[in-house]
Amino acid sequence: MRQTYDETTDPSFGAKHLPRVRAKMAEQGLDGLLVPHEDEHQNEYLPAANDRLAWVSGFTGSAGAGVVMKDRAAVFADGRYTVQVRAQVDPAQFEILDLVEGGVPAYLERAPKGSVIGYDPRLHSPDALATLKRAAKKAGAELKPVDVNPLDLAWAEDRPGQPTAPVVPHEDRYTGETSAAKRARIGEAVAKAGADATVLTAPASIAWLFNIRGGDVIRTPLPLAQAVVKSDGSARLFLDPRKVTNELPAWLGDAVTLESPDALEGALDALSGQKVLVDPGQSSAWYFDRLQNAGAAVVRGMDPCTLPRASKNPVEIEGTRQAHIRDGAALTRFLHWVDTVAQETLPSEREVAEALERFREETGALKDLSFDTIAGAGPNGALPHYKPVTRTIRRIEKGSLLLVDGGGQYLDGTTDVTRTMAVGEATADQRRMFTLVLKGHIAMATVRFPAGTTGHQLDALARLPLWMQGFDYDHGTGHGVGSYLGVHEGPQRIAKAVNTQPLLTGMILSNEPGYYREGHWGIRIETLQVVTAPTAIPGGERPMHGFEQLTFAPLDRKLIDVDLLTPDERAYVDAYHAETWAKVGPLLDGESKAWLETACAPLK
Structure with a gap:
Protein backbone atom coordinates (compact mmCIF):
# COMPACT_ATOMS: atom_id res chain seq x y z
CA MET A 1 0.00 0.00 0.00
CA ARG A 2 1.28 3.44 -0.89
CA GLN A 3 0.05 6.98 -0.33
CA THR A 4 -2.36 7.74 -3.17
CA TYR A 5 -2.00 11.42 -3.86
CA ASP A 6 -4.47 12.60 -6.42
CA GLU A 7 -2.89 13.73 -9.66
CA THR A 8 -6.10 15.00 -11.25
CA THR A 9 -5.03 18.62 -11.46
CA ASP A 10 -5.67 19.18 -15.16
CA PRO A 11 -8.75 21.44 -15.11
CA SER A 12 -9.91 20.04 -18.44
CA PHE A 13 -10.62 16.66 -16.80
CA GLY A 14 -14.03 17.59 -15.45
CA ALA A 15 -14.86 20.34 -17.92
CA LYS A 16 -14.79 17.97 -20.90
CA HIS A 17 -17.64 15.97 -19.35
CA LEU A 18 -20.03 18.90 -19.08
CA PRO A 19 -21.43 18.63 -22.64
CA ARG A 20 -22.25 14.97 -22.10
CA VAL A 21 -24.15 15.75 -18.89
CA ARG A 22 -26.00 18.67 -20.47
CA ALA A 23 -27.08 16.49 -23.38
CA LYS A 24 -28.62 13.94 -21.00
CA MET A 25 -30.22 16.76 -18.99
CA ALA A 26 -31.87 18.07 -22.16
CA GLU A 27 -33.30 14.62 -22.95
CA GLN A 28 -35.09 14.75 -19.58
CA GLY A 29 -36.27 18.33 -20.01
CA LEU A 30 -34.02 19.70 -17.28
CA ASP A 31 -32.47 23.15 -17.10
CA GLY A 32 -30.11 22.15 -14.31
CA LEU A 33 -28.84 19.27 -12.18
CA LEU A 34 -27.68 19.09 -8.56
CA VAL A 35 -24.45 17.14 -8.09
CA PRO A 36 -23.76 16.51 -4.40
CA HIS A 37 -20.49 15.02 -3.25
CA GLU A 38 -22.35 12.42 -1.19
CA ASP A 39 -23.31 9.08 -2.69
CA GLU A 40 -26.20 6.69 -2.05
CA HIS A 41 -24.79 5.97 1.41
CA GLN A 42 -24.09 9.62 2.34
CA ASN A 43 -20.38 8.74 2.54
CA GLU A 44 -17.64 11.29 3.18
CA TYR A 45 -15.02 9.22 1.34
CA LEU A 46 -16.25 7.60 -1.86
CA PRO A 47 -15.44 4.67 -4.11
CA ALA A 48 -14.40 5.85 -7.57
CA ALA A 49 -17.67 4.65 -9.08
CA ASN A 50 -19.68 6.98 -6.85
CA ASP A 51 -17.52 10.13 -7.07
CA ARG A 52 -19.85 11.96 -9.42
CA LEU A 53 -18.67 15.43 -8.42
CA ALA A 54 -15.06 14.53 -9.22
CA TRP A 55 -16.00 13.17 -12.64
CA VAL A 56 -17.99 16.20 -13.72
CA SER A 57 -15.78 18.90 -12.18
CA GLY A 58 -12.36 17.41 -11.41
CA PHE A 59 -12.62 18.35 -7.72
CA THR A 60 -11.72 15.41 -5.45
CA GLY A 61 -12.15 16.87 -1.95
CA SER A 62 -14.09 14.95 0.69
CA ALA A 63 -16.75 17.66 0.98
CA GLY A 64 -18.31 19.75 -1.76
CA ALA A 65 -21.16 20.10 -4.21
CA GLY A 66 -21.89 21.12 -7.77
CA VAL A 67 -24.70 22.56 -9.85
CA VAL A 68 -24.76 22.16 -13.63
CA MET A 69 -27.05 24.51 -15.56
CA LYS A 70 -27.58 24.73 -19.34
CA ASP A 71 -25.21 27.66 -19.75
CA ARG A 72 -23.16 27.77 -16.54
CA ALA A 73 -21.96 25.61 -13.65
CA ALA A 74 -20.60 25.98 -10.13
CA VAL A 75 -18.49 23.97 -7.72
CA PHE A 76 -18.69 24.53 -3.97
CA ALA A 77 -15.86 23.75 -1.52
CA ASP A 78 -15.07 24.75 2.04
CA GLY A 79 -11.96 26.41 3.44
CA ARG A 80 -10.07 23.12 3.70
CA TYR A 81 -9.85 22.89 -0.07
CA THR A 82 -9.17 26.47 -1.19
CA VAL A 83 -5.96 25.56 -3.01
CA GLN A 84 -7.02 22.13 -4.22
CA VAL A 85 -10.30 23.20 -5.81
CA ARG A 86 -8.61 25.95 -7.81
CA ALA A 87 -5.92 23.54 -8.98
CA GLN A 88 -8.44 20.94 -10.15
CA VAL A 89 -11.39 22.90 -11.55
CA ASP A 90 -11.53 24.93 -14.77
CA PRO A 91 -12.59 28.48 -13.76
CA ALA A 92 -13.70 29.17 -17.33
CA GLN A 93 -16.37 26.48 -17.00
CA PHE A 94 -17.16 26.49 -13.27
CA GLU A 95 -17.73 29.29 -10.82
CA ILE A 96 -15.88 28.35 -7.63
CA LEU A 97 -17.92 29.23 -4.55
CA ASP A 98 -17.86 28.71 -0.79
CA LEU A 99 -19.74 25.66 0.45
CA VAL A 100 -20.43 27.13 3.89
CA GLU A 101 -21.12 30.82 3.24
CA GLY A 102 -24.36 30.65 1.28
CA GLY A 103 -23.50 27.42 -0.48
CA VAL A 104 -25.88 25.67 -2.89
CA PRO A 105 -29.06 27.18 -1.36
CA ALA A 106 -27.86 30.73 -2.07
CA TYR A 107 -26.99 29.70 -5.62
CA LEU A 108 -30.47 28.22 -6.15
CA GLU A 109 -32.07 31.42 -4.93
CA ARG A 110 -30.60 33.07 -8.04
CA ALA A 111 -31.82 30.36 -10.44
CA PRO A 112 -33.79 31.58 -13.49
CA LYS A 113 -37.50 31.80 -12.82
CA GLY A 114 -39.36 28.81 -14.21
CA SER A 115 -36.25 26.66 -14.52
CA VAL A 116 -36.50 22.95 -13.75
CA ILE A 117 -33.52 21.58 -11.82
CA GLY A 118 -33.18 17.84 -11.42
CA TYR A 119 -31.97 15.95 -8.39
CA ASP A 120 -31.34 12.29 -7.67
CA PRO A 121 -33.36 11.40 -4.54
CA ARG A 122 -30.87 8.63 -3.74
CA LEU A 123 -28.13 11.21 -3.13
CA HIS A 124 -29.83 13.77 -0.88
CA SER A 125 -31.06 13.39 2.67
CA PRO A 126 -34.60 14.70 3.15
CA ASP A 127 -33.38 17.34 5.59
CA ALA A 128 -30.83 18.72 3.11
CA LEU A 129 -33.33 18.45 0.29
CA ALA A 130 -35.93 20.48 2.18
CA THR A 131 -33.47 23.38 2.46
CA LEU A 132 -32.68 23.22 -1.25
CA LYS A 133 -36.36 23.12 -2.20
CA ARG A 134 -37.07 26.24 -0.13
CA ALA A 135 -34.23 28.05 -1.87
CA ALA A 136 -35.42 27.07 -5.34
CA LYS A 137 -38.97 28.13 -4.50
CA LYS A 138 -37.72 31.64 -3.63
CA ALA A 139 -36.38 31.92 -7.17
CA GLY A 140 -39.54 30.57 -8.75
CA ALA A 141 -37.64 27.47 -9.86
CA GLU A 142 -38.63 23.81 -9.44
CA LEU A 143 -36.59 20.93 -8.06
CA LYS A 144 -37.63 17.76 -9.85
CA PRO A 145 -36.66 14.20 -8.85
CA VAL A 146 -35.20 12.03 -11.59
CA ASP A 147 -35.69 8.29 -11.95
CA VAL A 148 -32.31 7.90 -13.67
CA ASN A 149 -29.51 10.36 -12.94
CA PRO A 150 -28.50 12.18 -16.17
CA LEU A 151 -24.91 12.25 -14.94
CA ASP A 152 -24.90 8.47 -14.55
CA LEU A 153 -26.17 8.12 -18.13
CA ALA A 154 -23.44 10.45 -19.38
CA TRP A 155 -20.80 8.53 -17.43
CA ALA A 156 -21.99 5.06 -18.47
CA GLU A 157 -19.20 4.34 -20.97
CA ASP A 158 -16.15 4.89 -18.79
CA ARG A 159 -17.54 4.62 -15.26
CA PRO A 160 -15.64 2.26 -12.93
CA GLY A 161 -17.50 -0.74 -11.57
CA GLN A 162 -18.97 -0.76 -8.10
CA PRO A 163 -16.46 -2.00 -5.49
CA ARG A 173 -11.70 -9.31 20.73
CA TYR A 174 -11.73 -5.95 18.93
CA THR A 175 -15.43 -5.11 19.25
CA GLY A 176 -16.04 -6.14 22.87
CA GLU A 177 -19.62 -7.18 22.09
CA THR A 178 -21.15 -9.79 19.84
CA SER A 179 -23.33 -8.81 16.93
CA ALA A 180 -26.24 -10.74 18.48
CA ALA A 181 -25.99 -8.67 21.66
CA LYS A 182 -25.82 -5.47 19.64
CA ARG A 183 -28.83 -6.45 17.54
CA ALA A 184 -30.82 -7.21 20.67
CA ARG A 185 -29.97 -3.74 22.01
CA ILE A 186 -30.86 -2.07 18.72
CA GLY A 187 -34.11 -4.02 18.50
CA GLU A 188 -35.06 -2.71 21.95
CA ALA A 189 -34.23 0.84 20.82
CA VAL A 190 -36.42 0.41 17.74
CA ALA A 191 -39.34 -0.72 19.87
CA LYS A 192 -38.76 2.15 22.31
CA ALA A 193 -38.97 4.57 19.37
CA GLY A 194 -42.42 3.16 18.62
CA ALA A 195 -41.33 1.32 15.49
CA ASP A 196 -41.48 -2.24 14.22
CA ALA A 197 -38.27 -2.03 12.22
CA THR A 198 -35.47 0.29 11.19
CA VAL A 199 -33.77 0.74 7.84
CA LEU A 200 -30.01 1.26 8.11
CA THR A 201 -28.16 2.84 5.21
CA ALA A 202 -25.03 4.25 6.87
CA PRO A 203 -22.14 1.86 6.16
CA ALA A 204 -20.50 2.67 9.52
CA SER A 205 -23.64 1.59 11.38
CA ILE A 206 -23.85 -1.64 9.39
CA ALA A 207 -20.16 -2.39 9.98
CA TRP A 208 -20.59 -1.74 13.71
CA LEU A 209 -23.86 -3.64 14.15
CA PHE A 210 -22.87 -6.82 12.33
CA ASN A 211 -19.20 -6.73 13.44
CA ILE A 212 -17.96 -6.74 9.88
CA ARG A 213 -15.51 -4.63 7.89
CA GLY A 214 -14.93 -4.16 4.19
CA GLY A 215 -12.86 -2.23 1.70
CA ASP A 216 -15.35 -0.46 -0.54
CA VAL A 217 -14.37 3.03 0.63
CA ILE A 218 -10.87 4.44 0.62
CA ARG A 219 -9.41 5.28 4.05
CA THR A 220 -12.34 3.71 5.92
CA PRO A 221 -12.93 -0.08 6.21
CA LEU A 222 -16.57 0.05 5.19
CA PRO A 223 -18.81 -2.37 3.30
CA LEU A 224 -21.44 -0.67 1.17
CA ALA A 225 -24.69 -2.31 2.15
CA GLN A 226 -28.17 -1.75 3.58
CA ALA A 227 -30.08 -3.53 6.32
CA VAL A 228 -33.54 -3.87 7.76
CA VAL A 229 -33.50 -4.67 11.47
CA LYS A 230 -36.67 -5.73 13.26
CA SER A 231 -37.54 -4.98 16.87
CA ASP A 232 -36.80 -8.62 17.77
CA GLY A 233 -33.18 -8.20 16.63
CA SER A 234 -33.50 -10.23 13.45
CA ALA A 235 -32.17 -8.61 10.32
CA ARG A 236 -31.97 -8.69 6.54
CA LEU A 237 -28.56 -7.59 5.22
CA PHE A 238 -28.41 -6.55 1.57
CA LEU A 239 -24.92 -7.19 0.31
CA ASP A 240 -23.48 -7.77 -3.16
CA PRO A 241 -22.93 -11.55 -3.36
CA ARG A 242 -19.44 -10.94 -4.80
CA LYS A 243 -18.42 -9.49 -1.41
CA VAL A 244 -19.62 -12.44 0.65
CA THR A 245 -16.72 -14.50 1.97
CA ASN A 246 -17.02 -18.15 2.95
CA GLU A 247 -16.94 -17.44 6.68
CA LEU A 248 -19.47 -14.59 6.60
CA PRO A 249 -22.83 -16.47 6.74
CA ALA A 250 -21.79 -18.46 9.81
CA TRP A 251 -20.37 -15.35 11.42
CA LEU A 252 -23.67 -13.48 10.99
CA GLY A 253 -25.78 -16.37 12.31
CA ASP A 254 -29.24 -17.65 11.59
CA ALA A 255 -31.02 -14.45 12.70
CA VAL A 256 -29.43 -12.50 9.84
CA THR A 257 -30.56 -13.19 6.28
CA LEU A 258 -28.04 -12.33 3.55
CA GLU A 259 -29.70 -11.00 0.41
CA SER A 260 -28.71 -9.29 -2.82
CA PRO A 261 -29.23 -5.50 -3.10
CA ASP A 262 -31.73 -6.28 -5.87
CA ALA A 263 -34.08 -7.50 -3.12
CA LEU A 264 -34.00 -4.21 -1.21
CA GLU A 265 -36.92 -2.52 -2.95
CA GLY A 266 -39.15 -5.52 -2.34
CA ALA A 267 -38.07 -5.64 1.29
CA LEU A 268 -39.06 -2.00 1.77
CA ASP A 269 -42.41 -2.61 0.08
CA ALA A 270 -42.98 -5.55 2.43
CA LEU A 271 -42.92 -3.12 5.37
CA SER A 272 -46.34 -1.83 4.32
CA GLY A 273 -48.54 -1.16 7.33
CA GLN A 274 -45.57 -1.15 9.72
CA LYS A 275 -43.85 1.67 11.55
CA VAL A 276 -40.30 2.08 10.25
CA LEU A 277 -37.57 4.15 11.91
CA VAL A 278 -35.35 6.02 9.44
CA ASP A 279 -32.73 8.70 10.08
CA PRO A 280 -33.46 11.81 7.95
CA GLY A 281 -29.89 13.01 8.43
CA GLN A 282 -28.19 9.85 7.18
CA SER A 283 -30.61 8.14 4.80
CA SER A 284 -31.54 9.53 1.42
CA ALA A 285 -34.95 10.87 0.46
CA TRP A 286 -35.46 7.85 -1.78
CA TYR A 287 -36.01 5.57 1.24
CA PHE A 288 -38.63 7.87 2.71
CA ASP A 289 -40.45 8.10 -0.62
CA ARG A 290 -40.33 4.35 -1.19
CA LEU A 291 -41.61 3.48 2.28
CA GLN A 292 -44.39 6.04 2.18
CA ASN A 293 -45.51 4.89 -1.26
CA ALA A 294 -45.54 1.32 0.05
CA GLY A 295 -47.90 2.32 2.86
CA ALA A 296 -45.43 2.20 5.74
CA ALA A 297 -45.54 4.78 8.52
CA VAL A 298 -42.12 6.44 8.63
CA VAL A 299 -40.81 7.32 12.09
CA ARG A 300 -38.13 10.02 11.74
CA GLY A 301 -35.37 9.61 14.27
CA MET A 302 -31.65 9.12 14.82
CA ASP A 303 -30.09 5.97 13.47
CA PRO A 304 -30.29 3.74 16.59
CA CYS A 305 -26.68 2.58 16.07
CA THR A 306 -25.23 6.10 16.18
CA LEU A 307 -24.91 6.66 19.93
CA PRO A 308 -23.92 3.09 20.86
CA ARG A 309 -21.27 3.20 18.14
CA ALA A 310 -19.95 6.55 19.36
CA SER A 311 -19.81 5.50 23.03
CA LYS A 312 -16.94 3.02 22.97
CA ASN A 313 -16.91 0.06 25.35
CA PRO A 314 -13.84 -0.84 27.48
CA VAL A 315 -12.50 -3.30 24.90
CA GLU A 316 -12.70 -0.72 22.12
CA ILE A 317 -11.05 1.91 24.32
CA GLU A 318 -8.21 -0.41 25.26
CA GLY A 319 -7.74 -1.33 21.61
CA THR A 320 -7.56 2.34 20.71
CA ARG A 321 -4.98 2.90 23.46
CA GLN A 322 -2.79 0.17 22.00
CA ALA A 323 -3.25 1.42 18.44
CA HIS A 324 -2.13 4.88 19.53
CA ILE A 325 0.96 3.60 21.33
CA ARG A 326 1.95 1.62 18.24
CA ASP A 327 1.16 4.60 16.03
CA GLY A 328 3.01 6.88 18.44
CA ALA A 329 6.18 4.85 17.94
CA ALA A 330 5.88 5.24 14.17
CA LEU A 331 5.19 8.93 14.56
CA THR A 332 8.17 9.35 16.88
CA ARG A 333 10.46 7.75 14.30
CA PHE A 334 9.06 10.22 11.79
CA LEU A 335 9.55 13.21 14.12
CA HIS A 336 13.12 12.08 14.70
CA TRP A 337 13.61 11.95 10.92
CA VAL A 338 12.17 15.46 10.55
CA ASP A 339 14.44 16.79 13.30
CA THR A 340 17.58 15.25 11.78
CA VAL A 341 17.57 14.08 8.16
CA ALA A 342 14.88 16.45 6.88
CA GLN A 343 16.56 19.47 8.45
CA GLU A 344 19.49 18.84 6.10
CA THR A 345 17.80 17.50 2.95
CA LEU A 346 14.76 19.86 3.05
CA PRO A 347 12.40 17.36 1.37
CA SER A 348 9.18 18.19 -0.48
CA GLU A 349 5.79 17.94 1.18
CA ARG A 350 5.13 14.75 -0.75
CA GLU A 351 8.37 13.21 0.46
CA VAL A 352 7.46 14.20 4.02
CA ALA A 353 4.04 12.54 3.78
CA GLU A 354 5.48 9.41 2.17
CA ALA A 355 8.07 9.17 4.96
CA LEU A 356 5.34 9.25 7.61
CA GLU A 357 3.39 6.53 5.82
CA ARG A 358 6.55 4.43 5.49
CA PHE A 359 7.07 4.53 9.26
CA ARG A 360 3.43 3.55 9.83
CA GLU A 361 3.73 0.68 7.35
CA GLU A 362 6.76 -0.63 9.21
CA THR A 363 4.55 -1.37 12.23
CA GLY A 364 3.26 -4.35 10.23
CA ALA A 365 -0.23 -3.60 11.53
CA LEU A 366 -1.36 -0.73 9.29
CA LYS A 367 -4.46 -1.59 7.22
CA ASP A 368 -4.79 1.83 5.56
CA LEU A 369 -4.34 5.51 6.29
CA SER A 370 -7.32 7.06 8.04
CA PHE A 371 -7.19 9.97 5.55
CA ASP A 372 -4.76 11.38 3.01
CA THR A 373 -1.82 12.84 4.92
CA ILE A 374 -1.74 16.62 5.24
CA ALA A 375 1.82 17.95 4.96
CA GLY A 376 1.95 21.73 4.76
CA ALA A 377 5.29 23.53 4.48
CA GLY A 378 5.43 27.26 5.17
CA PRO A 379 2.49 29.05 3.52
CA ASN A 380 0.75 25.77 2.67
CA GLY A 381 0.58 24.99 6.39
CA ALA A 382 -1.69 28.03 6.73
CA LEU A 383 -4.36 26.11 4.79
CA PRO A 384 -5.89 23.95 7.55
CA HIS A 385 -6.60 20.87 5.40
CA TYR A 386 -4.15 21.33 2.57
CA LYS A 387 -3.22 18.22 0.57
CA PRO A 388 -0.07 18.16 -1.56
CA VAL A 389 -1.09 18.06 -5.21
CA THR A 390 1.31 18.52 -8.08
CA ARG A 391 0.93 22.23 -8.76
CA THR A 392 1.22 23.34 -5.15
CA ILE A 393 3.94 21.13 -3.66
CA ARG A 394 6.68 23.00 -1.78
CA ARG A 395 9.92 21.98 -0.15
CA ILE A 396 10.33 22.73 3.54
CA GLU A 397 12.43 25.82 4.25
CA LYS A 398 14.70 26.95 7.04
CA GLY A 399 13.08 29.48 9.32
CA SER A 400 9.58 28.22 8.64
CA LEU A 401 7.21 25.63 10.07
CA LEU A 402 6.06 22.20 8.90
CA LEU A 403 2.53 21.03 9.80
CA VAL A 404 1.80 17.32 9.38
CA ASP A 405 -1.61 15.76 10.08
CA GLY A 406 -2.15 12.06 9.48
CA GLY A 407 -3.51 8.87 10.91
CA GLY A 408 -3.75 5.13 10.50
CA GLN A 409 -6.40 2.44 10.40
CA TYR A 410 -5.54 -0.53 12.61
CA LEU A 411 -7.74 -3.49 13.53
CA ASP A 412 -7.86 -2.27 17.12
CA GLY A 413 -8.30 1.46 16.52
CA THR A 414 -8.22 4.55 14.32
CA THR A 415 -5.65 7.30 14.86
CA ASP A 416 -5.44 10.98 13.90
CA VAL A 417 -2.65 13.25 15.12
CA THR A 418 -1.13 16.59 14.10
CA ARG A 419 2.29 17.92 14.99
CA THR A 420 3.87 21.22 14.00
CA MET A 421 7.66 21.33 13.76
CA ALA A 422 10.23 24.08 13.35
CA VAL A 423 12.56 23.88 10.37
CA GLY A 424 15.81 25.46 11.50
CA GLU A 425 15.63 28.03 14.28
CA ALA A 426 12.19 29.10 15.43
CA THR A 427 11.43 32.80 15.66
CA ALA A 428 10.09 34.42 18.80
CA ASP A 429 6.80 35.04 16.98
CA GLN A 430 6.46 31.38 15.99
CA ARG A 431 7.19 30.29 19.54
CA ARG A 432 4.64 32.73 20.94
CA MET A 433 1.85 31.59 18.62
CA PHE A 434 2.64 27.90 19.09
CA THR A 435 2.52 28.35 22.85
CA LEU A 436 -0.83 30.15 22.70
CA VAL A 437 -2.22 27.19 20.73
CA LEU A 438 -0.64 24.81 23.23
CA LYS A 439 -2.30 26.63 26.15
CA GLY A 440 -5.70 26.12 24.52
CA HIS A 441 -4.89 22.49 23.80
CA ILE A 442 -3.97 21.94 27.47
CA ALA A 443 -7.20 23.60 28.63
CA MET A 444 -9.23 21.17 26.52
CA ALA A 445 -7.16 18.19 27.66
CA THR A 446 -7.59 18.94 31.37
CA VAL A 447 -11.15 20.29 31.58
CA ARG A 448 -13.69 18.65 33.90
CA PHE A 449 -17.36 18.98 33.07
CA PRO A 450 -20.75 17.75 34.36
CA ALA A 451 -23.04 15.29 32.64
CA GLY A 452 -25.10 16.90 29.90
CA THR A 453 -22.30 19.17 28.69
CA THR A 454 -22.03 19.50 24.91
CA GLY A 455 -18.97 20.11 22.78
CA HIS A 456 -19.94 23.61 21.76
CA GLN A 457 -20.07 24.58 25.45
CA LEU A 458 -16.40 23.58 25.79
CA ASP A 459 -15.13 25.00 22.52
CA ALA A 460 -14.22 28.47 23.85
CA LEU A 461 -11.73 26.96 26.31
CA ALA A 462 -9.40 26.00 23.48
CA ARG A 463 -9.72 29.42 21.86
CA LEU A 464 -9.44 31.62 24.95
CA PRO A 465 -5.63 32.08 24.98
CA LEU A 466 -5.80 33.10 21.32
CA TRP A 467 -8.86 35.29 21.80
CA MET A 468 -7.19 37.19 24.62
CA GLN A 469 -4.43 38.18 22.21
CA GLY A 470 -6.74 38.96 19.28
CA PHE A 471 -6.48 35.68 17.33
CA ASP A 472 -8.73 32.74 16.38
CA TYR A 473 -9.01 29.80 13.98
CA ASP A 474 -11.80 28.98 11.57
CA HIS A 475 -12.34 25.25 12.06
CA GLY A 476 -13.83 23.12 14.79
CA THR A 477 -11.79 22.14 17.83
CA GLY A 478 -12.73 18.47 17.84
CA HIS A 479 -14.50 15.75 15.87
CA GLY A 480 -15.57 12.25 16.85
CA VAL A 481 -13.46 9.26 15.80
CA GLY A 482 -14.52 5.65 15.27
CA SER A 483 -13.05 2.32 16.34
CA TYR A 484 -11.46 0.94 13.14
CA LEU A 485 -14.13 2.97 11.36
CA GLY A 486 -14.38 6.58 10.23
CA VAL A 487 -11.85 9.16 11.34
CA HIS A 488 -14.77 11.61 11.35
CA GLU A 489 -17.66 10.26 13.38
CA GLY A 490 -20.75 11.95 14.80
CA PRO A 491 -22.81 12.98 16.53
CA GLN A 492 -20.24 14.37 19.00
CA ARG A 493 -18.04 17.32 18.13
CA ILE A 494 -16.38 20.35 19.72
CA ALA A 495 -17.01 23.50 17.72
CA LYS A 496 -18.54 26.97 17.81
CA ALA A 497 -21.66 25.71 16.05
CA VAL A 498 -24.43 24.66 18.41
CA ASN A 499 -24.59 20.90 18.90
CA THR A 500 -27.20 19.43 21.22
CA GLN A 501 -25.46 16.06 21.70
CA PRO A 502 -23.96 15.76 25.21
CA LEU A 503 -20.52 14.25 25.51
CA LEU A 504 -20.92 10.71 26.86
CA THR A 505 -18.54 8.29 28.54
CA GLY A 506 -16.49 6.45 25.93
CA MET A 507 -16.81 9.01 23.15
CA ILE A 508 -13.51 9.66 21.39
CA LEU A 509 -12.83 13.18 20.14
CA SER A 510 -9.92 15.10 18.70
CA ASN A 511 -8.44 18.13 20.46
CA GLU A 512 -6.96 20.30 17.72
CA PRO A 513 -6.78 24.07 18.17
CA GLY A 514 -4.62 25.93 15.68
CA TYR A 515 -3.46 29.25 14.28
CA TYR A 516 -2.89 30.08 10.62
CA ARG A 517 -0.95 33.08 9.32
CA GLU A 518 -1.94 33.38 5.68
CA GLY A 519 0.99 33.39 3.33
CA HIS A 520 3.47 32.39 6.04
CA TRP A 521 2.82 29.23 8.10
CA GLY A 522 0.27 27.34 10.17
CA ILE A 523 0.18 25.72 13.60
CA ARG A 524 -2.04 22.91 14.85
CA ILE A 525 -1.65 20.54 17.79
CA GLU A 526 -3.94 17.51 17.69
CA THR A 527 -4.34 14.51 19.94
CA LEU A 528 -7.27 12.17 20.44
CA GLN A 529 -8.89 11.82 23.85
CA VAL A 530 -11.74 9.78 25.30
CA VAL A 531 -14.48 10.97 27.64
CA THR A 532 -14.05 9.38 31.06
CA ALA A 533 -16.83 8.30 33.43
CA PRO A 534 -17.93 10.95 35.95
CA THR A 535 -15.88 10.89 39.13
CA ALA A 536 -15.88 12.97 42.27
CA ILE A 537 -13.49 15.90 42.71
CA PRO A 538 -12.24 16.26 46.31
CA GLY A 539 -14.27 18.99 47.96
CA GLY A 540 -16.71 19.16 45.04
CA GLU A 541 -20.42 18.39 44.99
CA ARG A 542 -21.00 16.79 41.60
CA PRO A 543 -19.18 14.02 39.73
CA MET A 544 -17.46 15.30 36.62
CA HIS A 545 -16.45 13.86 33.26
CA GLY A 546 -12.95 14.46 31.96
CA PHE A 547 -10.70 13.36 29.12
CA GLU A 548 -8.07 10.63 29.02
CA GLN A 549 -5.31 11.24 26.49
CA LEU A 550 -4.97 8.54 23.84
CA THR A 551 -2.30 10.01 21.54
CA PHE A 552 1.33 9.98 22.63
CA ALA A 553 3.99 11.72 20.57
CA PRO A 554 6.33 14.52 21.65
CA LEU A 555 5.68 18.20 21.07
CA ASP A 556 8.43 20.27 19.44
CA ARG A 557 10.26 21.79 22.41
CA LYS A 558 11.90 24.38 20.12
CA LEU A 559 8.46 25.93 19.65
CA ILE A 560 7.46 26.15 23.33
CA ASP A 561 7.97 29.50 25.07
CA VAL A 562 8.11 28.24 28.64
CA ASP A 563 7.72 31.76 30.04
CA LEU A 564 4.18 31.91 28.62
CA LEU A 565 3.09 28.76 30.45
CA THR A 566 1.59 28.75 33.91
CA PRO A 567 3.08 26.33 36.45
CA ASP A 568 0.12 23.99 35.94
CA GLU A 569 0.50 24.10 32.14
CA ARG A 570 4.21 23.41 32.39
CA ALA A 571 3.48 20.49 34.72
CA TYR A 572 0.99 19.12 32.20
CA VAL A 573 3.55 19.19 29.37
CA ASP A 574 6.15 17.47 31.55
CA ALA A 575 3.63 14.82 32.64
CA TYR A 576 2.45 14.26 29.06
CA HIS A 577 6.02 13.84 27.86
CA ALA A 578 6.85 11.51 30.75
CA GLU A 579 3.87 9.33 29.83
CA THR A 580 4.90 9.42 26.17
CA TRP A 581 8.39 8.22 27.10
CA ALA A 582 7.01 5.48 29.36
CA LYS A 583 4.55 4.14 26.76
CA VAL A 584 6.31 4.71 23.45
CA GLY A 585 9.95 4.44 24.51
CA PRO A 586 9.90 0.63 24.94
CA LEU A 587 8.89 0.24 21.28
CA LEU A 588 11.94 2.14 20.03
CA ASP A 589 15.64 1.49 19.89
CA GLY A 590 18.85 3.17 18.78
CA GLU A 591 18.91 6.81 17.74
CA SER A 592 15.12 7.26 17.71
CA LYS A 593 14.85 6.06 21.31
CA ALA A 594 17.67 8.35 22.45
CA TRP A 595 16.03 11.22 20.58
CA LEU A 596 12.67 10.58 22.27
CA GLU A 597 14.26 10.56 25.71
CA THR A 598 15.69 14.01 25.08
CA ALA A 599 12.45 15.24 23.51
CA CYS A 600 10.51 14.11 26.59
CA ALA A 601 12.84 15.60 29.22
CA PRO A 602 11.28 18.17 31.58
CA LEU A 603 10.99 21.71 30.25
CA LYS A 604 13.69 24.14 31.34
Missing part, protein backbone atom coordinates in the same frame (compact mmCIF):
# COMPACT_ATOMS: atom_id res chain seq x y z
CA THR A 164 -16.56 -5.64 -4.54
CA ALA A 165 -14.05 -5.83 -1.71
CA PRO A 166 -14.60 -8.89 0.49
CA VAL A 167 -16.58 -8.37 3.68
CA VAL A 168 -14.88 -10.03 6.63
CA PRO A 169 -15.69 -10.62 10.30
CA HIS A 170 -14.35 -8.10 12.78
CA GLU A 171 -13.56 -10.27 15.77
CA ASP A 172 -15.14 -9.85 19.18
